[in-house]
Amino acid sequence: MPPITKFYFSFIFLCGIFLSSQASSTLKCDSLYASGKYFEASIEYERIIFSVKSQAELRYFQYKKALCYKKLMEFDRALNELQPIYFTNSGDSLFQRVYYEQSLCFYLNGEPTKALWKIDEYLRRSADTASFHVFMPVRLFCLNETFQWDEARECFMRFIQMQNFAPEKEAEMQQMVNNLYKKKNLPPIKSIKRAENWSRFVPGSGQIYAGEAGEGIVNFLINVSVLAFSAHQVYNGFYITGYLAGLGFFNKTYHGGIKRSGILASQKNKELIVNFNSKINASIRSSFELN
Amino acid sequence: MQSLLVRLKTSSLGLLLIFISSVSLAQHIDLKADLLLTDSVSKQKIHHHEKRPYIFKNQRKTFKNCNPVSLAYGGSLYVYQNVISQHLSADCLYDPSCSDFSKQVVKEYGLFKGGLLSVDRLNRCNRIAATDLDPGTINKKTHRFSDSVKRYK
Numbered sequence: 469m470p471p472i473t474k475f476y477f478s479f480i481f482l483c484g485i486f487l488s489s490q491a492s493s494t495l496k497c498d499s500l501y502a503s504g505k506y507f508e509a510s511i512e513y514e515r516i517i518f519s520v521k522s523q524a525e526l527r528y529f530q531y532k533k534a535l536c537y538k539k540l541m542e543f544d545r546a547l548n549e550l551q552p553i554y555f556t557n558s559g560d561s562l563f564q565r566v567y568y569e570q571s572l573c574f575y576l577n578g579e580p581t582k583a584l585w586k587i588d589e590y591l592r593r594s595a596d597t598a599s600f601h602v603f604m605p606v607r608l609f610c611l612n613e614t615f616q617w618d619e620a621r622e623c624f625m626r627f628i629q630m631q632n633f634a635p636e637k638e639a640e641m642q643q644m645v646n647n648l649y650k651k652k653n654l655p656p657i658k659s660i661k662r663a664e665n666w667s668r669f670v671p672g673s674g675q676i677y678a679g680e681a682g683e684g685i686v687n688f689l690i691n692v693s694v695l696a697f698s699a700h701q702v703y704n705g706f707y708i709t710g711y712l713a714g715l716g717f718f719n720k721t722y723h724g725g726i727k728r729s730g731i732l733a734s735q736k737n738k739e740l741i742v743n744f745n746s747k748i749n750a751s752i753r754s755s756f757e758l759n
Numbered sequence: 760m761q762s763l764l765v766r767l768k769t770s771s772l773g774l775l776l777i778f779i780s781s782v783s784l785a786q787h788i789d790l791k792a793d794l795l796l797t798d799s800v801s802k803q804k805i806h807h808h809e810k811r812p813y814i815f816k817n818q819r820k821t822f823k824n825c826n827p828v829s830l831a832y833g834g835s836l837y838v839y840q841n842v843i844s845q846h847l848s849a850d851c852l853y854d855p856s857c858s859d860f861s862k863q864v865v866k867e868y869g870l871f872k873g874g875l876l877s878v879d880r881l882n883r884c885n886r887i888a889a890t891d892l893d894p895g896t897i898n899k900k901t902h903r904f905s906d907s908v909k910r911y912k
Binding site: 602 | 790791795802805843845846849899
């Protein structure tokens, strides 16, 4: 038998052993993941997590399970898998990916400050500065969400520098960023405190400040009518109805209006930031080399 | 012999490709896909001012849902949920909220039994009742006690 045939036979034999052992189930998980069956893949990964012995393998399969949850849009469950993964060595091949997924999942789960904290932790622990660029978009979105405009502009500039654009293109992009972060182009963020204070002094005005004029007028009318009802009852001698029912209900509508104006201002801010980030997201996808 | 060699070569190559693809699948961070995901998830989180539906919406008109009592009940619940509820400082203890529970229970059991169950629920929606509720039933997303219509079957 020629040596090349012997080589192929040995190769296939060794592959057979490998496939019939634990690796076959790994391949099964990976193929389930690749075919988009994320729920089934997460169960398979869970099964493997119970049987693995080394810490490195455990970390890897927990990471893969978290990716399944991320694909299923269950970011809190993905974080539950990623959070216990701990690295003593920052040179581990999974180190960057786990930190990246943690920060992304925190951001997607509506916790931008925790995402920033994870990115900062990575930047302090990692020596591989070349890998920082993958964190930049998430960091940028988080900084925008927390209204840290100067840091966000700086982060965007650094991201542009990392792309190795031609000088003209780089200058053009920097100009675009400077324009984007000019005071007049920034989203007009509503102060939650101010909205609540407006509603505290004139019921309904906080809602109007937050951009919901109709709701503000309804709130004002409800408060005025409840107060008028209360005054009318007291005037006619029905003190219990006036004070207890009337003012009790006024207490609910008055404080409800204050709370509601804060919620509306917060929702409005969220909407403005999502649109602002969406614009940046689209420009990154269209102009940057993302690998 | 030549054909055997070709077959062996092809199978080995196939196996090699499987390994390479599985390894590359694990190691790659797809930034573009993540940016698309970020965009779509963020847009989903924006609260659009959607009206909460009328209890008998899209249902065939029968006496059960078109009699004056049902219309008055459905209409007042619609006005409460879409106009009044958001202006009150009170927060419901349960998930689904008392008004949603009432809608579901009336759909399930009719106006009489549903109405009684709604009254029972309203009586249990206060701070004194909260001290007697099982913390194990708290819904992690809404931070409220789960009390669905299914429990009453």
